[in-house]
Amino acid sequence: MGLIGGSVGLAARGAVGEILGVDRPEVLEEAASLGAVDRPSTLKEVREADLVVLAAPISRIRELLGKLSPARGLVTDVASTKTGIVREAERHGLRFVGGHPMAGSQLSGVANARPDLFRGARYFLTPTERTDPEAYREVSRFVQLLGAIPTAVAPEKHDLLMATLSHLPHLMAAALLKVASDISPEALSFAGPAFRDLTRVGSSNPSLWADILAENAPALGEALGAFAGAMAQLGSEIQDRRSMERRFREARRAYEALGGILVDRKGMSSAELAVPVENRPGVLAEVTTLLGSNSINILDLYVRHSNTERAALVLTLNSEDARRAQKLLREAGFGAELL
Ligand SMILES: NC(=O)c1ccc[n+]([C@@H]2O[C@H](COP(=O)([O-])OP(=O)(O)OC[C@H]3O[C@@H](n4cnc5c(N)ncnc54)[C@H](O)[C@@H]3O)[C@@H](O)[C@H]2O)c1
Ligand SMILES: O=C(O)C(=O)C[C@]1(C(=O)O)C=C[C@@H](O)C=C1
Known part of the structure; x- marks a missing residue:
């Protein structure tokens, strides 16, 4: 029941039956006082729940899948990587649909949970050929109830995309902060908006991110290679104004194509x-x-x-x-x- 689990609880409140939470007692106390959970529970009890949403760090989710099995109801998760978790859930024979909201922040803990965190956000679901179509529809309805927009993608493709769109930017932020810190102790205090925008996620939860990066290491290796190649190419062209202009024109076009909040904008500009x-x-x-x-x-x-x-x-x-x-x-x- 941290940032994401708490936000699921707050967003689902009132639209579903009783919301049970499993976490450390002090976390559950805070979650209950914020209205993210109705009451504390146990893994044994939630095996009987209609829907279990696993919202712990990735390595913990992998352990929890084994401990939950056999579960009566449907199980989903919110983890930032999907291939390993989906494989593990299928190995345990759970009625499982992998999930990942493309919403969050550098903050963690239930104190930062928000009922509107998922509103208008893309929410990946990663069915495989073994996924029960009715289970997919149920989880998809739940995602919509949270205010998010379900998007189906294969687990492996999901992880490849996230390596570049989420995990690489986190590594870049850490690298940029290190390079600037290494100049001198006070260098960071001179940073302006551009540096701040590019490094916000450098303050993310260290252990959560160590988990995510290790889990997606192969795909991330490819993304890092592509990034190093692009930087080397740009570096070799710095003195060539025409090619720099071309690179920035290309970058601007790519930036304008970025997805943002996916509010339902049918016919609306x-x-x-x-x-x-x-x-x-x-x-x-x-x-x-x-x-x-x-x-x-x-x-x-x-x-x-x-x-x-x-x-x-x-x-x-x-x-x-x-x-x-x-x-x-x-x-x-x-x-x-x-x-
Ligand atoms: N933070 C983000 O922006 C973001 C966005 C999308 C998905 N995610 C994914 O969501 C998951 C949770 O991230 P978060 O940002 O909410 O982290 P968080 O640190 O805010 O919350 C994690 C919670 O899990 C609990 N926990 C740890 N081990 C547990 C166990 N064995 N059983 C029950 N609870 C346990 C912790 O006590 C904590 O309350 C991660 O898998 C992460 O990859 C995070
Ligand atoms: O907004 C942020 O701070 C985030 O890092 C959110 C973000 C991302 O966009 O990379 C981080 C991890 C998640 O798996 C999904 C979303």
């Missing part, structure tokens, strides 16, 4: 609005309250981090709302630029 703000308490509430009280829904939001006195909120809104929001924000004295 969206726009980004940058709102420069003073970096002071309450400023986010002022912007979001102004939009909320005018029935403008924020589809996605990020902060261009800054250590200085100013920051920029970048809001994704549907196109019509974006124009209205720009007008309202300007009338209220904020700058607001459509990107």
Whole structure:
């Protein structure tokens, strides 16, 4: 019942029956006080549950699969890698569908759990030829109930994709932080928004990430090789302005194709609005309250981090709302630029 398990509990609350939690007593006490779980339970008791969601670190999930077997109901997990876990679950004969929400944060623990963590996020499900189709449909309905969007992919393909899209960026953050720390002890204090954006996940939970990286080592080896090749290529072209421009044009096109929050946008076009703000308490509430009280829904939001006195909120809104929001924000004295 940590960050992800707690968020599952909070998101499912009210829409499912009793939610039982298995973890250390102090974690369960906190989870119950936050409303993420109805009551503490045991592995033996949850063998009888309709649905078991395993949300421990990967190495623990592999052990738990054996301890859960035989389970009466359906079992799923949330782990960041899938091939080994799916194989293990099938070996134990569980009625299992592997899962992985593409949502989370560098924080851990149930204290950081949020009921809206999965809203609009992609949620991988990794059925194999041995998966019961009805079990897949049930887990898929549960994922939708959490507010997420199920996406089926084979376990091996999932792990290959995650090596580049999630695990490599975590290693890059750690490497970048090391390179800067090695310059001098105070070098990091001079870093600006670009360095901060690129290294946020360097503060992720060390033992959780040691688990993830070891589990996906073969695929990650390939991704690291490709990355080292790309860096060497860029390094050899630095003096060649034309090829650098071409590389950055290619990079910008790739960046624009990035997936974000997958809000159901059938027939809806969206726009980004940058709102420069003073970096002071309450400023986010002022912007979001102004939009909320005018029935403008924020589809996605990020902060261009800054250590200085100013920051920029970048809001994704549907196109019509974006124009209205720009007008309202300007009338209220904020700058607001459509990107
Ligand atoms: N953090 C993320 O952004 C993220 C996103 C998607 C998926 N995941 C996956 O979710 C899982 C959990 O990650 P988290 O970020 O919630 O970690 P967390 O540290 O916040 O929570 C893990 C919880 O598991 C508990 N635990 C450990 N061993 C256990 C056992 N044997 N039985 C019962 N509980 C046990 C711990 O006490 C802790 O409360 C991992 O497998 C991770 O790969 C994480
Ligand atoms: O937002 C973050 O901090 C994350 O690291 C989330 C993130 C990722 O995007 O890599 C990390 C691991 C998960 O398996 C899924 C999502």
